[in-house]
Amino acid sequence: MAFTLPELPYAHDALEALGMSKETLEFHHDIHHKAYVDNGNKLIAGTEWENKSLEEIVVGTYQPGAVAQNGIFNNASQHWNHNLFWEVMGPTGKEIPAKLEEALVAAFGSVEKFKEDFAAAGAGQFGSGWVWLVKDKDGSLKITKSENGVNPLCFGQTALLGCDVWEHSYYIDFRNKRPAYLSNFLDKLVNWDAVAAKL
Secondary structure: OOOOOOOOOOOOOOOHHHOOOHHHHHHHHHHHHHHHHHHHHHHHOOOOOOOOOHHHHHHHHOOOOOOOOOHHHHHHHHHHHHHHHHHOEOOOOOOOOHHHHHHHHHHHOOHHHHHHHHHHHHHOOOOOEEEEEEEOOOOOEEEEEEEOOOOHHHHOOEEEEEEEOOHHHOHHHHOOOHHHHHHHHHHHHEOHHHHHHOO
16 A cells, blocks of 8 residues: 655645745655655555555564664654645644643643743754654643654554644744744644644
8 A cells, every 4th residue: 555645735835924934845745755655655565455445564674772763663753754844834723722721731831931942942952853743641731842753643642733843844934043943833833633632
């Protein structure tokens, strides 16, 4: 079962006024994400993973404690990560639903403290990686970060929000200013309705 690149849930230029350019989405979605899909399909062809779900492949090929992960994991996890990334952004959903706001306040003290901690974790991720808002196995909300393509599935967590902090995700629009990209992501790009739906 070959995986396919999903269409963006909005037009390539739909986020331009919010700080993510059409050019970024053309490179990031149409080229980078597509490469993960194409390379992943080639790597799983003829293997035990060929007819497994994306989630099964990510969890099954993750190597805990390994400095570098294998090619199947890297491409499958980055496909999964990007699917979520496109989904939790958008031109709508700018008000945080009450249920999600209550959960963020309970976990972090305030929405602003959550945003501050999330941005700090993303800015502090050395090299390539992701920053996440997750629901842990005990139901609590936590902020985590991961190197390269590692994601919350690897730890039995539910990802509610994920932000790509690989340079290609922000360099066209923000150059080397990762903290500014993260602040803009939280304040303008997130579709909080999509995040709340994952609770």
